[in-house]
Amino acid sequence: MKIVQEIQIKSYEEKLHDLLGKSIMQVNYYELKYDEPLWDEKTHHSLDFGIEIVTNENKQYYFIWGQEFTQFDVKFEKGDILKEFASIDSFNKYDVANTSYWKLLKGKAIKSIHVSWSYWSFLERKEKHYYPQDVIIVFEDNKKVIISALEMVDGKAVNMKDHISVFFDEELFRKIKNES
Numbered sequence: 001m002k003i004v005q006e007i008q009i010k011s012y013e014e015k016l017h018d019l020l021g022k023s024i025m026q027v028n029y030y031e032l033k034y035d036e037p038l039w040d041e042k043t044h045h046s047l048d049f050g051i052e053i054v055t056n057e058n059k060q061y062y063f064i065w066g067q068e069f070t071q072f073d074v075k076f077e078k079g080d081i082l083k084e085f086a087s088i089d090s091f092n093k094y095d096v097a098n099t100s101y102w103k104l105l106k107g108k109a110i111k112s113i114h115v116s117w118s119y120w121s122f123l124e125r126k127e128k129h130y131y132p133q134d135v136i137i138v139f140e141d142n143k144k145v146i147i148s149a150l151e152m153v154d155g156k157a158v159n160m161k162d163h164i165s166v167f168f169d170e171e172l173f174r175k176i177k178n179e180s
């Protein structure tokens with residue numbers, strides 16, 4: 001792996017570690033403007049844009065599909081998600097902190113965070129280009145949230161999409177990924 005890429009990976013993971021020990025108090029989903037919310041897929045949440053969290057310290061963080069490492073990876077940033085909407089005319093914001101999945105996690109401290117790094121490469125070259133495909137947040141009670149740059153298309157998980165999916169069941173997430 002190239003030194004520059006190793007530094008980028010370390011920087012990305014260090015930024016995520018700012019969440020350690022904090023609790024999520026508010027969660028907002030952002031979608032493009034539709035007549036009705038389309039994010040609830042029952043087994044997971046499916047967002048065409050991203051997720052914003054506000055911690056017990058009243059600090060904002062967000063996950064969107066981005067292009068930091070490659071086309072359509074999981075971008076993580078501190079601050080206001082609205083700065084990402086400069087070129088988007090209209091969107092819907094949904095407060096989901098009290099939905100069935102998030103309600104169980106609200107106020108729980110974040111114990112650890114892991115990144116699943118995937119890669120792509122050109123067929124005739126050995127060089128691998130790594131990117132954050134999935135971010136796994138583990139809470140103090142060992143419950144997990146998996147944030148992934150994937151989209152379910154015709155019942156199959158497709159990675160590297162301009163989409164964010166949120167899973168609350170790691171076993172289901174692994175099964176879906178293995179079947180694709």
